[in-house]
Amino acid sequence: MFSLKARTHAVGVRNPKLKSFKTDHLYHIALDTAHNDLQEMFGDVKCVCFGGQPSRMERFTKLIREEFGLTPSNGEPPRNYAAGTDRYALYKAGPILAVSHGIGIPSLSVVFNEIVKLMYYAKCKDVTFFRIGTCGGVGLEPGTVVVTDKASILGKKVERPALANKELNAEILECVTETDEFKTVTGTTLCCDDFYEGQARLDGAFCDYEEEDKVRFLQFLKEKNICNIEMESLGFLAMCSSCKGAGLRGAVVCAILVDRLQGDYIINDIEKLHQWQARPQQLVLRYIKHKFGPQNGSL
Numbered sequence: 157m158f159s160l161k162a163r164t165h166a167v168g169v170r171n172p173k174l175k176s177f178k179t180d181h182l183y184h185i186a187l188d189t190a191h192n193d194l195q196e197m198f199g200d201v202k203c204v205c206f207g208g209q210p211s212r213m214e215r216f217t218k219l220i221r222e223e224f225g226l227t228p229s230n231g232e233p234p235r236n237y238a239a240g241t242d243r244y245a246l247y248k249a250g251p252i253l254a255v256s257h258g259i260g261i262p263s264l265s266v267v268f269n270e271i272v273k274l275m276y277y278a279k280c281k282d283v284t285f286f287r288i289g290t291c292g293g294v295g296l297e298p299g300t301v302v303v304t305d306k307a308s309i310l311g312k313k314v315e316r317p318a319l320a321n322k323e324l325n326a327e328i329l330e331c332v333t334e335t336d337e338f339k340t341v342t343g344t345t346l347c348c349d350d351f352y353e354g355q356a357r358l359d360g361a362f363c364d365y366e367e368e369d370k371v372r373f374l375q376f377l378k379e380k381n382i383c384n385i386e387m388e389s390l391g392f393l394a395m396c397s398s399c400k401g402a403g404l405r406g407a408v409v410c411a412i413l414v415d416r417l418q419g420d421y422i423i424n425d426i427e428k429l430h431q432w433q434a435r436p437q438q439l440v441l442r443y444i445k446h447k448f449g450p451q452n453g454s455l
């Protein structure tokens with residue numbers, strides 16, 4: 157198992173102007189530096205797990221509580237610290253934060269900025285960010301988990317490679333076991349700004365191309381070794397890379413819900429979908445246990 161290296165980098169921001177603000181309002185997560193003692197509330201945070209849906213992040217928080225024996229005796233549900241805005245959900249269990257980011261890079265970017273500032277004001281050190289999400293697959297079975305090694309927009313407008321943290325990815329892949337009932341692979345993720353036309357689906361409200369155009373596009377992705385498609389990895393990894401050396405690193409781990417070479421629709425079987433969505437959580441939870449579990453005296 158990976159070694160525990162001593163790291164002591166405080167989370168930083170690349171904005172000297174913040175120091176001149178009397179109060180900083182983390183508007184979309186309903187916290188600010190005047191009314192909340194952010195260091196007292198969040199100073200112990202070591203991992204931040206992001207995912208699209210608030211309910212998934214609440215479920216993940218409950219899972220962490222169970223795994224680490226952190227469930228309060230009165231059984232009260234996890235507190236949503238961002239409840240005041242209703243934009244995002246922000247839960248905490250021990251040193252783990254679980255944050256919903258909505259759909260797409262703009263929505264992710266807003267909460268990512270405010271979470272980095274939160275970590276900065278809370279004086280957190282060496283924080284690891286994860287996106288635990290879902291995606292479409294390109295020639296891979298639904299339920300497969302993909303650890304992104306590279307995210308890029310391969311469309312015509314812009315190409316902005318965003319590289320994953322190799323060391324962190326290797327540590328996550330070390331958490332895969334032979335007894336896992338799912339396959340975990342690592343590969344390149346196509347990041348799109350849309351779920352329908354942007355991902356060459358034929359079932360959106362608008363569609364000015366034909367099945368063969370879609371198949372050609374997906375085959376092109378396969379030839380480029382793209383193994384999955386989602387909507388946040390590029391922004392997520394680009395922002396994590398911008399924070400490199402500032403006490404923060406990140407990874408994207410997503411479960412495939414549909415093999416796009418086989419179809420567009422995501423099956424309407426809630427139980428199966430929940431099972432698949434839980435797989436990146438299981439993997440990241442295993443990582444968290446190895447890294448911060450009781451044997452290391454950190455939780």
Ligand SMILES: O=P(O)(O)O[C@@H]1C[C@H](O)[C@@H](CO)O1
Pocket residue numbers: 207208209258259260288289290291351386387388
């Ligand atoms: O984390 P989630 O499951 O929300 O990620 C994918 C990418 C988009 O946000 C969304 C599209 O259905 O699912």
Ligand SMILES: O=c1cc[nH]c(=O)[nH]1
Pocket residue numbers: 290291292293351355385386387413414
């Ligand atoms: O096909 C899919 C499934 C989940 N999320 C996406 O962005 N695309």
